[in-house]
Amino acid sequence: MPFKPSKLLLPTSMDDAAEVLSENAGHAVIIAGGTTIYGIKYSGLLDHVDTVIDLSKLGLDYLKEEDGIAIGAYTTFIDIARSSLIRSHREFMAIVDAIRAVPSRQLRNMATIGGSVASSLPYYDLPVALTALDARIRIYGRSGRKEVPILEFLEAPLKPKLMDHEFVYEIYIPFHEGSSSAHEKFTINDFDYGIMTASALLTFSRDGRIEGGSIAIGGGIPNLVTLDCVKGLRPEEMIDEVAELARKEVSPIEDYKASADYRRYLAGVVAARALRRAAWRYREQ
Amino acid sequence: MSTRISFILNGSRVTVDVEPWESLLDVIRKKLGLKGTKLAFCRGACGGCGACTVIIDGRAVYSSILPAYKVDGRNVITIEGLASPEGLHPLQEAFVEAGAIQCGFCTSGMLMSAKALLDENPDPSDDEIKDALRGNLCRCTGYVKIIEAIKLASKRMRRPAGGG
Ligand code: FES
Ligand code: FES
Numbered sequence: 080m081p082f083k084p085s086k087l088l089l090p091t092s093m094d095d096a097a098e099v100l101s102e103n104a105g106h107a108v109i110i111a112g113g114t115t116i117y118g119i120k121y122s123g124l125l126d127h128v129d130t131v132i133d134l135s136k137l138g139l140d141y142l143k144e145e146d147g148i149a150i151g152a153y154t155t156f157i158d159i160a161r162s163s164l165i166r167s168h169r170e171f172m173a174i175v176d177a178i179r180a181v182p183s184r185q186l187r188n189m190a191t192i193g194g195s196v197a198s199s200l201p202y203y204d205l206p207v208a209l210t211a212l213d214a215r216i217r218i219y220g221r222s223g224r225k226e227v228p229i230l231e232f233l234e235a236p237l238k239p240k241l242m243d244h245e246f247v248y249e250i251y252i253p254f255h256e257g258s259s260s261a262h263e264k265f266t267i268n269d270f271d272y273g274i275m276t277a278s279a280l281l282t283f284s285r286d287g288r289i290e291g292g293s294i295a296i297g298g299g300i301p302n303l304v305t306l307d308c309v310k311g312l313r314p315e316e317m318i319d320e321v322a323e324l325a326r327k328e329v330s331p332i333e334d335y336k337a338s339a340d341y342r343r344y345l346a347g348v349v350a351a352r353a354l355r356r357a358a359w360r361y362r363e364q
Numbered sequence: 365m366s367t368r369i370s371f372i373l374n375g376s377r378v379t380v381d382v383e384p385w386e387s388l389l390d391v392i393r394k395k396l397g398l399k400g401t402k403l404a405f406c407r408g409a410c411g412g413c414g415a416c417t418v419i420i421d422g423r424a425v426y427s428s429i430l431p432a433y434k435v436d437g438r439n440v441i442t443i444e445g446l447a448s449p450e451g452l453h454p455l456q457e458a459f460v461e462a463g464a465i466q467c468g469f470c471t472s473g474m475l476m477s478a479k480a481l482l483d484e485n486p487d488p489s490d491d492e493i494k495d496a497l498r499g500n501l502c503r504c505t506g507y508v509k510i511i512e513a514i515k516l517a518s519k520r521m522r523r524p525a526g527g528g
Contacts, residue, residue, distance in 0.1 A: 086365050087384035087433060117429035131384050183412060183499020184477065188423040189430065269498060270412055
């Protein structure tokens with residue numbers, strides 16, 4: 080049967096939500112902005128679903144500062160990209176880049192950070208930026224709260240690391256003093272998902288050398304990949320090395336848009352561009 | 365199991381029963397009879413062509429991929445809410461004058477995206493206009509005249525009526 084759920088549940092407390100999730104395990108789906116679910120509704124992947132669970136009554140629409148930034152799962156892309164909490168930190172600019180990489184204003188008005196992360200799709204931009212920034216996914220379930228590093232959470236496409244009764248309620252991003260970040264997306268047209276994408280976070284010492292940082296790569300690969308940046312080098316000394324490493328680490332998919340070889344080549348291109356832009360941003364902004 | 369929702373549609377309150385899977389677009393077109401909002405190139409699956417754009421609480425969204433129950437208690441404007449009894453909206457006039465309409469299928473969506481933009485930013489730059497229209501496809505005009513029309517409307521709307 081095609082996706083045509085007959086039941087809609089709108090729990091009003093976190094415990095309620097965990098309860099209805101476990102009661103409906105196996106035939107329910109959580110809906111946030113709805114853009115992923117509607118996007119894949121003809122794919123057959125949701126044909127077993129007869130219940131939609133909407134958590135919009137839990138008040139999960141916020142950004143707050145707490146030794147880093149905590150963002151409620153139902154906060155829309157547009158509210159995040161416009162937030163001064165985000166924009167006042169160079170190290171968070173990969174998030175703004177990743178949201179701008181979403182081709183349409185309408186989607187940015189609808190899509191949420193929780194939906195983007197919990198879809199666990201390697202070609203979504205925002206999770207790549209969050210991975211470079213070392214975000215942690217905050218999860219609620221019958222046994223209370225827990226926190227999982229994003230890379231561990233994004234287990235497989237459309238299969239995040241969540242138990243039946245669990246849901247994402249918040250995304251936490253630590254501050255990275257003296258750092259800047261950037262996200263790059265490579266597409267063949269403005270409307271498409273990234274063929275390959277990369278986000279870079281660079282931490283600098285006072286003399287402009289790299290203290291640390293990481294690069295996350297996404298797009299047409301089954302799982303996101305991260306690379307560590309080499310300490311003690313200047314960004315320009317690192318570019319070729321990073322591009323080469325990126326090409327070595329990814330195992331891209333192959334489809335009508337790009338061959339695996341081309342994607343592998345692009346992994347190096349986007350990694351180098353993200354690195355260059357993060358370094359430029361550190362100097363110029 | 366249908367849910368009864370109530371919201372403001374183009375200034376008047378409407379109450380309607382909707383199913384969990386029904387999109388706002390289907391409810392507006394089929395249950396409320398307003399046919400100006402279109403379902404176009406993307407068949408309401410991936411979302412992206414923008415023909416179905418409506419404005420909810422000041423923000424442009426795709427009604428084809430928005431579950432209708434989500435607009436309960438909110439304020440929705442469709443293309444039918446743009447003109448007033450006195451006449452067309454300045455954006456509609458500018459689209460006609462600038463030749464920004466050919467087959468017209470994308471037009472209602474384009475106008476709603478443009479309205480959301482001008483309501484928020486009365487004097488947008490070319491880049492801001494292009495960014496606001498990134499989520500709307502037109503297969504006829506080539507966009508140049510649409511951008512011109514929005515600039516024309518923006519200019520007129522900022523100038524008091526009758527002023528030079
Ligand atoms: S019909 Fe809604 S985006 Fe195309
Ligand atoms: S006028 Fe025909 S699609 Fe835009």
